[in-house]
Amino acid sequence: MTAAPVLLLCLLLLLAAAGAFAGRWPAPFGIAIARLVHGGCAAVSAGFALLAILALATGGMAPVLLPFGPPWAPLSLGLDALSAWFLLLLGLAGLAAGLFALEREVAVPPRRLLPWPLFLAGMALTLLAADAFTLLLGFELMSLASWALVASSPADAEARAAARQYLGFALFAAACLVPAVGLMGGLAGDLSFAGLRAAPPQGWAAVAVLALVLAGAGAKAGLVPLHGWLPLAHPVAPGPVSALLSGVMTKVALYVMARLLLDLGGLGQPLWWGVPLMVMGAASAVLGALRAGQERDTKVLLACSTIEHVGLVTLGLGLAATLRAADLGPLAALAAAAALLHALAHGLFKTLLFLVAAEVQHAAGSRRLDSLGALVHAMPAVALCALVGAAAAAALPPLSGFAGEWLLLQALLGAWRVGELGFQVLVAACTALAALAAALGAAAMLRFWGLAFLGRPRGPRTLGAQDAPPLVRAALAGLAGLAVLIGLLPGPLLMLGAGAIGALSGHPGLPEAAPLSVSPSVQGADYAPLPLAVLLGLLGAGLVWLCRRLSPQPARRGPAWDGGFQAPPPHLPFGDPATQPGADGFAQPLRRMLGGRLLAAHEAVHRPPPGDTAPARLESGFHDPLPGRLLAPLVALRERLSVAAERLRDLSLRRLLMLGFGTLVLLLLLLALLPGGGAR
Amino acid sequence: MMHPALLVLLPFLGAVVLAAIPRQPVAALANIGFSAGGFLLALALLALPREVEGLLHLDALNLPLLLLSGLVGLTTAVFSAATLPAEGFGPRAGRAYHAAFQLFLGANHLALLADNLGLMWVAIELATLASVLMVALHRTPAAIEAAWKFLMLCGVGIGLALFGTIVLALAAQPLTGGGAASLSIAALGRVAREADPALMTLAFVFLLVGYGTKAGLVPLHSWLPDAHAEGPMAISAVLSGLLLNAALHAILRAKAIVALNPGPLPPGALMVAMGLASLLLAAFALWRRRDARRLFAWSSIEHMGLAAFAFGLGGPAAMAGLLHMLGHSLVKSALFFALGRAIVLKGGQRLAAIGGLNLSHPVLGWTLALAILATAGLPPFSLFASEFLMAQQSVARLPWLALPLGLGLLVAALALLRTLQDLCFGPATADAPGAPPPALGEWAVLAPAQLHLLLALALGMALPAPLAALLAEAARIAG
Amino acid sequence: MGFGQLSYDMAHLLGGGVLLFSFVLLYQRRLSGVIAAFAAQGALLALAVAWQGWAQGAPGLYLTALLAAVAQAVLLPLALRRLVRHLAVQRAVEPALGIGASMVAGVALVALALMVVLPATAGAGLQAREDLALALSVVLLGMLMMITRHNAISQLVGLLSLENGLVLAASGVRGMPLVLELSTAALVLMLAAVAGFFVFRLRESLASLDVSALHAHRGEREGEGA
Amino acid sequence: MLFPAIVTQLLHAALLLALAPLLVGVVRWLKARLLGRRGAHPFQPWRDLRKLLRKQPVLAEGASPVTAAAPYVALAATLAAALMVPGFARGMALAPMGDLILIGGLLAVSRFALALAGMDAGTAFGGLGAAREMSFASLAEPAFVLAVMVLAMLAGTTSLDGIGAVLQEGAVGLRVSLGLALLALLAVALAENGRLPVDNPATHLELTMVHEAMLLEASGRHLALWEMQGALRLALWLALLAAVFLPFGTAPAEAGPLGWLLGLAAWALKLGLLAVALAVFETAIAKMRVFRVPEFLGAALLLALLGVVLLFLSTGLA
Structure with missing residues (x-):
């Protein structure tokens, strides 16, 4: 059982490698490779599900150290009940998405076949990690592979902007989680789950860990107010990808949040x-x-x-x-x-x-x-x-x-x-x-x-x-x-x-x-x-039975009553579209009741001037003001700072020399004036 | 028998020979041959005892850097042979180019090997002169401007570094009894504890400002982007991959000595401050770039800042700094290889001219994409591991510094990945008509880049145990 | 062994002379004056180094002194003079910072050098302290010259005068290895050669020696494509 | 133990099915009387049902199987919920399942089915009604859950049977919170049943309708099922209010036939009382504009919240 997770992860990597080569082969082989990749991913997902059920039933698997890793400590994999629970989700959803892809995602370019197994591998690695570094490694792999999937979709400017924002938030998540893990590891730097659990953060460190994990994992999970990217990026990806993005990846982010805040850092808070x-x-x-x-x-x-x-x-x-x-x-x-x-x-x-x-x-x-x-x-x-x-x-x-x-x-x-x-x-x-x-x-x-x-x-x-x-x-x-x-x-x-x-x-x-x-x-x-x-x-069956007895007549078809309106003219085969509620119409009551404040919803009636026979138009819409309000000032600030940084670059050689000279003189002055320095 | 000096003498010999070869393709092959010899010699260093031998020494800190230098020299020579037709040198310029290349490599090896601080200074000065020559080879006004700026700023810098060296010798002189020992790193390390801390700090200030100019630390960085962008394509790779490392290595040696008996301005704090300044300035400057090579040159400033920051923190973070130096050299030269080919293909180095490489040239595009990802510090490459360790050490020890660190890393990575998306994933731009094919075949561009990426991956995720031990020992030396 | 009063006075005097010529360099407007002052500084430097060689009993320093005399006092000034004549540049150069202000800044820098060096070298011998302070002053003044001049030749002279300060400093430290001093002098020569080559290039491609004209040719300027 | 539970449950079911249309009839009759009209006979809903069952249903041309299936689902869910609300006796067979949140969920199922049926034919009014119905329910839901919170805090459970038992014992006493919860629940009940002032059950002006608008296409036995569902829902809510706020007289399941009889009398009395109150309220008040309903339900939410907070204060002090 200990070898199973490693084996499954390696299989995914092999599938990714196979996907990378799909483009090199002529069409029938390319499609066969695509089928292999998707089928293989489905099979590996099924393996994950089985493994998860096994782990849930038998109490999981102790962490094992892998023979490689960063220079300071090897990577480690484990599977406890919490991991297994989420792995079960990954397995089941991955299986279904894989089957779907086997039918609908066969003729895709290799740039989409390559990241797909990596995406699954990233999520699985995050879940299977038994130390914080492996966890972050998996998390990043998941982010990057899913970004590649989002960015590889048909290239219109909007989709690219969505992919860019997606990546921005993914990086933001990493930039929050790394220091959070660092804080939890403390000076000892033992990042294994057992080590972290033994020393939950305290005092200001606890506050910082909480804020960082919330911001990091929360951004990935799409929690308000860091949700702006999610409705942009998830729909851009192809079907099975967005299914896993929304269905599973957000859960993996929640798993990270639960693991770090509740399991590892939760004792005595x-x-x-x-x-x-x-x-x-x-x-x-x-x-x-x-x-x-x-x-x-x-x-x-x-x-x-x-x-x-x-x-x-x-x-x-x-x-x-x-x-x-x-x-x-x-x-x-x-x-x-x-x-x-x-x-x-x-x-x-x-x-x-x-x-x-x-x-x-x-x-x-x-x-x-x-x-x-x-x-x-x-x-x-x-x-x-x-x-x-x-x-x-x-x-x-x-x-x-x-x-x-x-x-x-x-x-x-x-x-x-x-x-x-x-x-x-x-x-x-x-x-x-x-x-x-x-x-x-x-x-x-x-x-x-x-x-x-x-x-x-x-x-x-x-x-x-x-x-x-x-x-x-x-x-x-x-x-x-x-x-x-x-x-x-x-x-x-x-x-x-x-x-x-x-x-x-x-x-x-x-x-x-x-x-x-x-x-x-x-x-x-x-x-x-x-x-x-x-x-x-029983009640339903009873009712059906009763109605059959009491009212045996078969139903008859007739034109819709529709409040007595007349039948539509022949040039409108589906009836007048305006008489059927559309997406905006159906949303109107809630938009009016709650949308004004929360979604900046607006409605305006444009009436033609008197005498004009044109129909009046109702315009309505909304936008989520929160992401913009959050991002716009940050973007503006970044822009201001970049402009300021650019000013430094624009100096002439003389001024550049002055810059270096100034640094030297400043340091010498510091040396001369500091207590214990030159001028004692 | 094998002697470390061979590693210096072979390239110098190469420089002389290459200066005499008029036919460029032959010279390019000879250049590869000499670089390969240098690499083999560097590998042979592994078998040598780590000890001081006359003016040279070999220890755990310079050994990995020498190996890297040999490797990057070789791969860059291969790449340089491939892109030589695209550079369009005349016969004189071609000879000067190859000679300067070997001269640079030899000087670089000497700078790393020297046990004598004076010799190290001479070597770095030589390397600077060689690279100034290479930068100016194209003779365009922009190249002249870049080279003049390079020369003036680094000339001043190197002067200040010499002054620092002299002050250090002065501080050690009463204890070592003068002579060559006053400048020997090993001897200085032995006596530094008793030396006058104020004088040592004064020396360090000059060494930091001096070599910091060479290492591209803000606010002494101004020469770097233009020098990277105006020379021949291969120069960007060796400048980023080797020269900056040699300069930072010199600072590290000075810091290791001075930190033994810190005065009023602890060397670590100065390095942390300059490192953070480099990181932040580069992170924001990255957003305004329109020139691809300048963009990644700025990213070199960022990474040198990060390494300086890590070494400034010291302790386990020194390991992160070392990993970062090595990893940065590997991925940044890989990046410049792939980018150089892309520039030739698209006929220009403006960012707007290069786009959608993944569609038009998939293998090159993915290689470049991976190199940029690695440069941005994303897993599984080694910069992720080193930045992780750096961040972890920084929050655990100086949490307030983690804030600017994280901010800088985030802003810089965002800028790089924005570029990545445009270069590799966006709509493809048209290829330049009549771009010359690589001289030795497409592999000569791609194989070096991919080899570097593979090594960066191994460095971050699967370091062999002996090498890991070597790095740990080196981190201990760097403090 | 200890230094006699004479050796100390003499070294002090020569070092002070070198520093004085740094001020002269700062004061000069005309290029020919700048070059002459630089030559004089080189000569004084050679004397100072030779004196040190005698005082320290280090014969190696004579070699350095010879190099300095040949390079700094003769060869380089001659080369610069030829360059100026050859290029026919205008002889008077307007400094970026007024002469008076440069002088004030120079005095402040000397004060800073003293403030930094004297307490820091409390343990070292008296002569070493003085020498180091003087040398640091020369270095700083050289840099000051570089940043107050637009002209490429003036900047180059500033850089070379900075190197003079280094040689002064190196010779002042007893027991400095010879290899360093020699290579210092040699490299100064090489640096000057490379720089001279560039000055030609500059002139060739820009038709001016004013380095602020160079600024316009920097790569990746604003408005050059999106 | 088991036997009386099952007997009372079956009895309850039969009573509910019989009483529900009657209750609608009574309220209508009372309202007519209060308005000075003669009014239809209280048994009129039963007669309507019988007539509808005899008629042949007509399905709209674009309708899918949803139209035919939805009324069964809705009625089954409502019936299941109604069976869980204690009536004359406590401890019926389904009582352990009789959880307030589940009842809310079952009502949501029937609402979902109703709204789907309204949208199936693709007519203007069906969609309009469905949109409004779901919107009102969205606002009613938090008020309902907060009222449940008051009860759950007092009784320690969300089981209706348990709440009734605790309140019947009188251990809780009279509480301001309870009164506020009552007001909130009343408002929710009015909205859920499509009564005045939220919706007019008797209107024929399509533009003001919510509930009826979704049934415009239903006919024959489908309409009968929908009518029955509506009646049952009203009965459920009245029984729910009675079980919580008028808990006296309810018999335990083991009480035997005599006890059941007493309970039955008390239950009839309570339902009658509530029916009268409803009729009086509806004659005294006018229908409000559609977009004022949020204010009405918002007020209910605030009342329930106030009740909860007061309860926090009193438990904090105790």
């Missing part, structure tokens, strides 16, 4: 340790969900929804940290379980939804909601899988999204026991925001699925759409099945992940997890999804 996480998490959840309900592009919408769910997971992590600090072990375990379960669930259903968006783009030729519609007729299987995914993302019981959010709300509802009034008020606010985010997310998912798959077609291209081929269908169905399965069996899953919960909360596992139900405490309410599903099934 004060009460406020988790508060920044909670605040950022709640803010991300609301803003992400609100934006997801406003965006017009399916992939951008899904990326925004990722911000929401990442926020919810972070909220859970922060809560776990604080509850642990307050010695409320079982509650902390509950919050940690909520975070872990939701991370897993979101990773899978978001992978599903991104693959759906890619398949829809392939079939219907567009990502814009305003060009889709009525796809449920053309691609029923995809529509069904998408519905499961959207419902899970909308946190509907008994699917996977609800299980995590139920646990999270239960943890929030119990968190008042911490006793600090300020913290209690924060918890109340976070509870309200989490609920708001969940409901907003549901509205966004409804809008996504309803506009893309229901209604009348909004463009002729959608009529020619075809349902997915078997391989794609298998990938989608598998993910949909997992969304159901995780929703139905949170208890056994959390029992399996007891070690991971323990690592985050310091409490050995969720106390009240049973095969059929989970519960926050002995006297607390039970959530039993499997019986619930049985009950719903």
Whole structure:
């Protein structure tokens, strides 16, 4: 078992090398190599999933030292329960994305085949690392490979700008994480997890570590206010890549955050340790969900929804940290379980939804909601899988999204026991925001699925759409099945992940997890999804049976009633487009209610002058003001400083000599005037 | 038998021979031959005892630098042979070029090998003169301007360094009893603890300002970008890869001596300050570059600053500094190799003229992309390892310095990667018509660059144990 | 062994003379005057080195003195003079910093040199201290000359005068190895040769010796492409 | 132990199914009376249902299987939720599952289905109604969860059965927080059920509709199912309010038939009371503009938050 992770990582490197050579071969070989790469990645991902399950069941694997590494210490790999939990996600999502790519990403240039296995390898290395340097190495590999994937997409200026910003944030993340790890390692510089865990940061160092990790891992995970790049970059990449970017990579960033802040640095921290996480998490959840309900592009919408769910997971992590600090072990375990379960669930259903968006783009030729519609007729299987995914993302019981959010709300509802009034008020606010985010997310998912798959077609291209081929269908169905399965069996899953919960909360596992139900405490309410599903099934079946008995007539088709409006003229085969709500129209209520302040939303009616018969136009829009407000001053400052630096370059030779002379004289003066120096 | 002096004499002999060969292709091959001989001799040094031999010495600190110097000399000679047709030298200029190249290599080896500070100074001065000649070879006004600036600034710098050397000898003289021993690094190391700290500090100030000019430390860096950008393509590689190292090595020797008995201005603090200034200024200056070779010359200033910073911190960070020096030489010369070929292909060194290499020339494009990534300090190359160690040491010991350090690293890396995206991933620009093909074939450009990258990878991630031990010992010497 | 009063006085006097000529160099406007002052400084330097050789009983220093006399006092000034005549440059050069201000700055630099050197060398012999302070002053004044002149030849003379300071310093330290002194002098020659070559080049390609004209030819200027 | 639980559960189910349309009828009748009209018979909803079931459903031309499936899903989810709310007895078979958050989730399922059905035909009003419904729900949700927080803090659980039991024991006493939570829950209930002032259940002006707008294309048994779902939802909310804020008289499951009978009487009384209150409230108030609803629900949110904070203060002092 110890050799397995190394073997799998090496396989990925070999696949990357194979991908690099794909371009050198004529077409049939090139395609065969592409198939080999994607198939190989899927197989390796399956291996990761198996390994993770094995590790979860047997308690993991002790760190092993690799025979190479930086000059001061060798690299080390390990697999404990926390790593295994996230590795499971990587394996499952990677498998599905690989299968999808096997069908849709075969004829791609080698510059995209090369980074794909490296991307998987980077994520796996981050998860498998048993010391902080290896962790950062994997993290950077992941960032770079994914950047190469984003940057290698069809080259329009906007995509390149997105890739540039993506890279900027990735570097920023590294620039934050490296000093954070350095601070944790301290003077001794022992970066192994065991060494770091033994000496959690204290005092100002703890504050600095918290801020740096939050900024570093938070930027990669897309937490507000560092989320600006995410809705730009995730959609630019090809389908399976954006699926893994959103589904898994953000989780790897959360893993890094959890590992550094909760597991390694979490012991004996004060009460406020988790508060920044909670605040950022709640803010991300609301803003992400609100934006997801406003965006017009399916992939951008899904990326925004990722911000929401990442926020919810972070909220859970922060809560776990604080509850642990307050010695409320079982509650902390509950919050940690909520975070872990939701991370897993979101990773899978978001992978599903991104693959759906890619398949829809392939079939219907567009990502814009305003060009889709009525796809449920053309691609029923995809529509069904998408519905499961959207419902899970909308946190509907008994699917996977609800299980995590139920646990999270239960943890929030119990968190008042911490006793600090300020913290209690924060918890109340976070509870309200989490609920708001969940409901907003549901509205966004409804809008996504309803506009893309229901209604009348909004463009002729959608009529020619075809349902997915078997391989794609298998990938989608598998993910949909997992969304159901995780929703139905949170208890056994959390029992399996007891070690991971323990690592985050310091409490050995969720106390009240049973095969059929989970519960926050002995006297607390039970959530039993499997019986619930049985009950719903029975009731539904009963209703169907009853209606068959009472009302046996078959349904008849007729023109839509549509409030009595007349049938559309023949030159509008799909009806008047204006009578069907579009992406902006559907978003209008929430834009008016909440968008004004948070998203700088605006609406203006342009009426023609009296006598003009032109129709009035309604213009509406929004933009997320936060990233701009954050980045613009920094960019301006950098520009100012570069201009100032340039002035130094523009000097004549005489002045340059003066510069050196001045330095010398300054140093001599210092020497002359310093106490203990020349003029004693 | 093998003697370290051979490493110096062979290139000097080469310089004489090459100055006499009129046919450029032959001279280029002979140049490769002499450089290969130098590299083999450098490898043979591994078998020699590490001890002082007359005016020369061999220890753990200069051994890796000598190996590197031999290697970079060889690869640059190969690359130089490949790009020679594109330079368009006349017969006289060609002879001068090859002779100066070998002269430079020999001087560089001598500067590293010298146990005598005076000899080291002479060697560095020689290397400077050789490189000034090479920079001026193209005779354009811009080249003359660059060379004049190089000469004037470094002339002053070298003068100040000599003054520092003299003061150091003066400080040691009562203890060593005068003679050559006053300038022997080994002897100075033995007596430095008893020497007058104020005088030693005075000496260090002059040595720092003097050799710091050569090493391109801000605010003494001004000659560097233009000198890198105006000479023949291969010169950028040896300037960045070797000359800067030799100068920094000289500072290190001085620091190792002075730090034994620090006066009012600890040498480490001065190096940290100058290192940070270099890092920050270069990081911001990178954003305003329009010329590709100047851009990466500025990045050399940044990296020299980083190495100086690490050595200034001392302790385990010295290891980071050493790794950084070695790694920077490797990746930066690789970068200049790939960039040189790209400049020939695209017919200009303005950034706007070069774009989308990955589309038009995939192998060259990816090589250049990897070299830039490595230069920006991204894994898995050795600069990542050294910058990581540097940052870790800095936050653990002087946390407030980590802030400007991190800022500088971030801003610089962002600028480099922005360039990377335009050079390699953006829309492809048109090739220049009639760009001459490389003289020995495409491999002569790519193989040196890729070899360097591979070595940088090994340096960062899989250093053989004996070499790691050697580096640790060297870090201990550098303090 | 100890130095006699005479040897100390003499060394002091000669060193002071070298420094004085540094001031003269700073004061000169005309190129021919600059070159003459430089020649005189070289001659005095040769004397000073020779005196040191006698005082320290180091015959090697005579060789250095000879080199200095030949190179600094004769060859270089002659070469410079030929250069000036050959290039037919205007003879008077406007300094970048006024003469008065340069003098004040020069005095301040000498004060700085004394402040730095005298306390630092408290342990060393009296002569070494004085010599070092004088030499440092010459070095600093040479640099000052370089930054207050636009003209390439004046700058070159500044650099060479700086080197004079180095030779002075090197000769003042008892037991400095000969190899260093010789190579110093040799390198000064080489540096001057290379620089002279450049001055020709400059003249050839720029039709001026004013180095501020050179500035316009620096690569990668503003407005040269995006 | 198990037997009475199952019996009461089945009884509860039957009662709910029977009572729900009746409750709608009663409220309508009461409102008519209060307005001085005669009003339809309270059994009228039942008659409507029977008539609808007999009719042949018509599906819009562009409709997908969603239109046909959604009403079953919605009704099943609502029914499941309603079965978990204690009625006349406590400790019914499904009571352990009767968690307030789950009930909220099940209601969300039925809302989701309803909104999808509204969007299926691609008509103007369906989409409009769906957008508004989901938006209102987004604002109602935090108020609901904060009200639940008050209850959970007082009772130590989010299980409705447990909350009812704790409050019935009277250990909690009368609390300001409880009153604030009640107000918040009332507002949420009005919004969720599409009652005045958020939505007018009786309107025929399409532009002001929310809930009804989504049903414009439904007909026959589908419409019947939707009507039943709406009625059941109202019954659920009234029962929920009764179980929490009027906990007296509820019988334990083991109490036996006599106890159940008493509980039944008390439950009928409570539901009647709430129905009257609803009718009176709806006649006294006018529908508000659509975009003032956020203020209404925002006020509810603030009230609930105030309740929570007051509770923090009192637990902090105690």
